[in-house]
Amino acid sequence: MVKDTRTIPIHQIRKGEPAWVKALLITGAIGILVILIGIPVLHVFYRAFENGLKAYWTSLTGNRDTLHSIWLTLSIAPRAVLLNLIFGVAAAWAVARFRFPGRTFFLALIDLPLAISPVVAGLFFVLLFGMNGWFGEWLDAHGLQVLFGTPALVLATSFVTLPFIVRELIPVMEAYGDEEELAGISLGASGWQMFWRITLPNIRWGLLYGMILCNARAMGEYGAVYMISGRISGLNDTMPLRVEKLFQEYDMAGAFALASLLTLLSLVTLGLKTFLDKKYPVHEKSKEGQE
Amino acid sequence: MSITVKNVSKRFGHFQALDRVSMEVPSGTLVALLGPSGSGKTTLLRVIAGLETPDDGTVLYQDQEVTSQSARDRNVGFVFQHYALFRHMTVFDNIGFGLSVRKWPKEKIAQRVNELLHLIRLEGLEGRYPNQLSGGQRQRVALARALAAQPKVLLLDEPFGALDAKVRIELREWLRRLHDEIHVTSIFVTHDQDEAFAVADRVVVLRDGRIEQMGPPTEVYEHPANAFVMDFLGQVNVFQGTASESGPQITGFSDVKGTPVKDFCSNTIYVRPFDLDIVHELNGQAGLAGKIIHITPAGGVVRVHLQDLHSTARVLVEMNFARLKEMGLTVGKQVGIVPKKARIFTPDYMI
Numbered sequence: 342m343v344k345d346t347r348t349i350p351i352h353q354i355r356k357g358e359p360a361w362v363k364a365l366l367i368t369g370a371i372g373i374l375v376i377l378i379g380i381p382v383l384h385v386f387y388r389a390f391e392n393g394l395k396a397y398w399t400s401l402t403g404n405r406d407t408l409h410s411i412w413l414t415l416s417i418a419p420r421a422v423l424l425n426l427i428f429g430v431a432a433a434w435a436v437a438r439f440r441f442p443g444r445t446f447f448l449a450l451i452d453l454p455l456a457i458s459p460v461v462a463g464l465f466f467v468l469l470f471g472m473n474g475w476f477g478e479w480l481d482a483h484g485l486q487v488l489f490g491t492p493a494l495v496l497a498t499s500f501v502t503l504p505f506i507v508r509e510l511i512p513v514m515e516a517y518g519d520e521e522e523l524a525g526i527s528l529g530a531s532g533w534q535m536f537w538r539i540t541l542p543n544i545r546w547g548l549l550y551g552m553i554l555c556n557a558r559a560m561g562e563y564g565a566v567y568m569i570s571g572r573i574s575g576l577n578d579t580m581p582l583r584v585e586k587l588f589q590e591y592d593m594a595g596a597f598a599l600a601s602l603l604t605l606l607s608l609v610t611l612g613l614k615t616f617l618d619k620k621y622p623v624h625e626k627s628k629e630g631q632e
Numbered sequence: 633m634s635i636t637v638k639n640v641s642k643r644f645g646h647f648q649a650l651d652r653v654s655m656e657v658p659s660g661t662l663v664a665l666l667g668p669s670g671s672g673k674t675t676l677l678r679v680i681a682g683l684e685t686p687d688d689g690t691v692l693y694q695d696q697e698v699t700s701q702s703a704r705d706r707n708v709g710f711v712f713q714h715y716a717l718f719r720h721m722t723v724f725d726n727i728g729f730g731l732s733v734r735k736w737p738k739e740k741i742a743q744r745v746n747e748l749l750h751l752i753r754l755e756g757l758e759g760r761y762p763n764q765l766s767g768g769q770r771q772r773v774a775l776a777r778a779l780a781a782q783p784k785v786l787l788l789d790e791p792f793g794a795l796d797a798k799v800r801i802e803l804r805e806w807l808r809r810l811h812d813e814i815h816v817t818s819i820f821v822t823h824d825q826d827e828a829f830a831v832a833d834r835v836v837v838l839r840d841g842r843i844e845q846m847g848p849p850t851e852v853y854e855h856p857a858n859a860f861v862m863d864f865l866g867q868v869n870v871f872q873g874t875a876s877e878s879g880p881q882i883t884g885f886s887d888v889k890g891t892p893v894k895d896f897c898s899n900t901i902y903v904r905p906f907d908l909d910i911v912h913e914l915n916g917q918a919g920l921a922g923k924i925i926h927i928t929p930a931g932g933v934v935r936v937h938l939q940d941l942h943s944t945a946r947v948l949v950e951m952n953f954a955r956l957k958e959m960g961l962t963v964g965k966q967v968g969i970v971p972k973k974a975r976i977f978t979p980d981y982m983i
Binding site: 543 | 681682683702703704707708709710712714716717718719720729730733734777778780781
C-alpha cells in the first residue's frame with residue numbers, strides 16, 4: 342500500500358504558523374459560515390415549525406395553490422434533468438472525443454448560463470416565444486402555447502442548468518480515454534452496443550453526480566422562471582415563485598413551510614452528493630484499470 | 633490470411649504520419665513493425681485495423697479491399713498498448729465481449745471463454761476485475777479477448793511496452809509459441825529491436841512514415857539497407873573515414889579491410905561492437921590504441937567500453953566472456969582495438 346499523503350494532517354506539513362493565526366483563521370471561516378449559512382437555514386426550519394407540526398402540515402397541504410406549486414416543481418425538474426442528460430452526454434462526447442473547428446467557442450458557450458443572469462435568460466425566451474417574438478406568431482397560428490406553459494418552464498430551467506452535466510462529464514470522459522471504446526468497436530460492437538455497454542458504465546458516477554447538481558439547481562430556479570411563467574397561482578407558479586408570493590401576501594407560516602421543504606430537498610441532494618463523493622471519487626474511479 | 637498495404641499515406645495536420653507505405657504480410661506470419669517513436673508504426677497498424685482511415689492508398693485482406701470498411705466489420709483482433717480492458721467487467725465478460733455482441737448463445741460463450749482461459753493460463757481468475765490483475769495477466773486477458781472471435785488477423789500495439797523486463801521476455805516467448813500453435817497472421821508494433829528480432833518472422837523498419845527496410849530478422853541484421861537501420865538496430869561505433877575502391881579508410885586506423893565501394897567520398901563508417909576485437913599489442917596492425925574504462929556483462933556477451941587514446945572518443949567492443957577471462961582484461965588496461973568488419977553508407981543518410 343502506498344501511503345496517501347492527503348491523510349497527513351495539515352499541521353504536520355506546515356509547522357511554521359503560530360497558533361493564534363490558525364485559531365483566527367479557523368474561527369473566522371467557521372463564524373462566516375454560521376452567520377451566512379447556518380443561522381438562516383436553521384431559522385427557516387424554526388419559523389416553519391414554530392407553531393407545531395400540525396400547523397406546518399396544514400400550511401403545506403391546506404393550500405391548493407401551494408400543493409400545485411410543489412407538484413409543478415417536482416415535475417419540471419426531472420424533465421429539465423432529462424433534457425440536460427441527453428444534451429450533456431452528446432456534448433461531452435463531442436468535446437472529449439473530437440477536435441473540431443469552434444470547439445473552444447462551443448465550450449465557452451456551454452458556460453454561458455453560469456455567467457448570465459437567469460432573468461436575462463428568461464428574457465431570451467420571452468423574445469423567442471412571446472407574441473411579438475420570433476416564433477410567437479407561428480406558434481400561435483398552430484395553437485401551441487409555449488410561453489407561460491410547462492414547455493417554457495422546462496426550457497428555461499434546462500437553459501439555466503445546462504452546464505452541470507456536461508461540465509461533470511468532460512473530465513471523466515477525457516480521463517478514461519477512447520481506447521476502451523475503440524477496443525469495443527474492434528471486437529465487433531455497434532455504436533449503440535459500445536455506448537450502452539462500455540461508455541455508459543464508465544461515466545455512470547460522473548453522470549449521476551451531474552444529475553444531482555442539475556436537479557438541485559433546477560428545483561431552486563427563480564429568475565428565469567419568474568420571467569416566463571406568468572405567475573398565476575395554481576397554474577404556473579413553481580415552488581420558489583410560490584414562496585415569494587406567500588411572503589408578499591404576509592402568509593409567513595405558508596412561506597416558511599414551503600421554504601423549509603425546498604431547503605430540505607436541497608439538503609437531501611447535498612447529502613447524496615457527499616455520499617457519492619466519498620464512495621466514488623470521480624477521479625480515482627477513472628484511473629482504475631490503468632497500469 | 634495475407635495482408636497487403638499499397639501506397640498508404642496519412643497526415644495529421646502538418647504531420648505526415650505515413651508516406652506512401654507499401655508492404656505485404658504473408659498469411660500465417662508474425663511481422664514486427666519496428667521504428668522510433670513518431671515513425672508511423674502505430675498509425676500503420678491502426679490503418680490496417682480500420683481504426684484510422686488513410687488519406688490515400690488501399691489495404692487488402694487476401695484479395696479483398698477493406699480500406700473503407702469499419703473496424704467492426706474487419707474481424708481483426710486488436711491488442712492496445714495499455715490493454716484497454718473494460719474496467720467495469722470481469723475477466724470472463726472481457727474475454728466474452730466480442731462473442732456476446734455477436735449474439736452467441738450463453739453456453740457457447742462460456743465454452744469458448746474457458747478454452748481461452750486455459751490457453752492464457754488464467755483459469756480460476758475469470759471473476760476478477762482488471763484492476764485486480766498484474767500487468768502480465770492483463771496483457772494476456774487482452775490477448776484472449778482479441779482472439780475470442782477467431783479473428784483473421786491479430787494486431788498488437790506495443791504489446792509488452794508497459795511491462796517490466798522479466799515479464800516482457802517471458803510474455804514475448806509465450807506469444808511466439810502461441811503464434812506457432814494458432815498460426816493467425818499477426819503484426820505487432822515495437823520500438824525495441826531485441827523484441828522484434830526475438831519474436832518476428834519478418835521485420836519492417838520504419839522512419840518518418842516510410843519503410844526503410846523489410847525482411848527476415850537475420851537479413852535485416854546482416855545487411856542493413858542504410859545508416860539509419862544500422863544505427864537503430866543496436867549500439868554501433870561511428871568513425872570518420874574515407875571510402876575508396878580498395879575499401880574504407882578509417883581515420884585513426886591505418887588500414888582496414890572492408891567491402892570495396894564505388895563512390896569516392898568522405899563518409900561516416902559504422903562498426904558494430906561485435907565486429908571489433910581487442911588485442912594486447914597492436915604490433916603494427918591496423919587499429920586504435922585504447923584504454924578500458926568500463927566492463928559490463930550483457931547476457932552471453934561482455935561489453936567493453938574503451939577510450940581512444942588519440943581522439944578520446946568512446947569505443948564499444950563486444951566479446952564473449954571466456955575470451956575476456958583468457959585475455960585477462962581489466963579496467964584501466966591499455967590495449968589495441970582492431971576491426972573485423974566495417975560498413976559504409978552514402979552521405980544522403982547523414983543528417
